[in-house]
Amino acid sequence: MVFPVLEGKVAIVTGSAMGMGEATAKLFAEAKAKVVIADFNEEKGQKVVEEIKNAGGEAAFVKVDVSNSEQVQAMVQFTVDTFGKLDVAVNNAALTPDDKPADSFDEDYWDRLMSVDLKGAALCQKYELQQMKKQGNGGSIINISSVSGYRPQPDNIAYVAAKHGVIGITKVAALENGKFNIRVNSVAPGAIDTPMLRGALEQFGLSEEEYAPQLSLLNRFGQAEEIAQASLWLASDASSYVTGTTIHADAGYTSR
Template identity: 65%
Template structure:
């Protein structure tokens, strides 16, 4: 028996990184998984990888900053697998890199559009479907340690990730009477393609930089974040809602 047997899950931004690791783990634990991403090539490849391993997965292209795409994504899950029980709102835009005095409005709109508005739109249509089914379900919003303490020169990303935590608490308050649990996960530095790109762009040495960002002296693996997502998605966390779980190697305790 898997922890998610019989459940249907949507995971946004699941073509790579934490989303892909979460999709693979959910499938191994019995969930039927919808992989939603803008990258059609990588998203379809990830779905095939899960299918080849004996899991149930389907890909849908979705831009979470567009309401029509998000509505269609949820409908795709229902049309393909019959219902929606779990959602992990993980899709994210690369952080901005300028302080507020040099703010680029187009970059601000892009980051806020995906990282905050995108989560709000996902919540809207996921909650509607769960209510339509009679209530019940688990939604996990991926914030960041940047949603707890600011980082230099990333005002849009910091604002968006703080906002995700606020949305999580609001949704938990409004929909707990319907048995829908909503929680947030706040990862620290995770060894993903996005992080590796940033290390190159900013000429950062991985070993020494990891020690600045973790009491454990290393970057997290995407699978370690996926394990927390799994627990929150499962019935084992049945009394948990409105919470924020840091997966940061102690960074926010430093």
């Protein structure tokens, strides 16, 4: 059972057609938020909307490429046109980590990943902040980083750089917008069992049994719903005195 801690609030969740974004959108809807499913994958995104509505929630889909400024602005406007305002945003959209060392990284994929994982988060945050300031009622923005934003991994220099950057843009926005009662925080997930992680395991030829203990003091992968709970707390008024920080939802990975 989820308490209706987001009742009366409107939320955007980017990258919510699957994985952590999908779990977050569904949890927010269960907590009584009206949720905009923002994703590039229209088919899967519309399916999430249908599932939320079938469960008694309110949701709508908007197709967006978060690396495109005009589309991000349209996403925010769609939210306001559909549900009347914007109170909460979870900037979660990201690409699969790269797989090359620092001396031979793929420059084309670097550009593509940075445009989504870092520039995309910054663009979403930019226009979400503008809307929240215009409304004058505060708000909560949650940027999804990664343990790679604190403890780098080999062979994915672009992803590590982007997720470090997400922490940086979060801190700057928190510094600038506290006076408007807009809180900006991040969540740094560890090894979470999502299609992205499963794809990475396949890409690197690894099994869960051999990989999970390297990344978790609990010797297991996390579930998308566990990350969604962290975002839910930051989105709710229960975290009203929290801004500029990061929740490490990583089973202790960054503590050692």
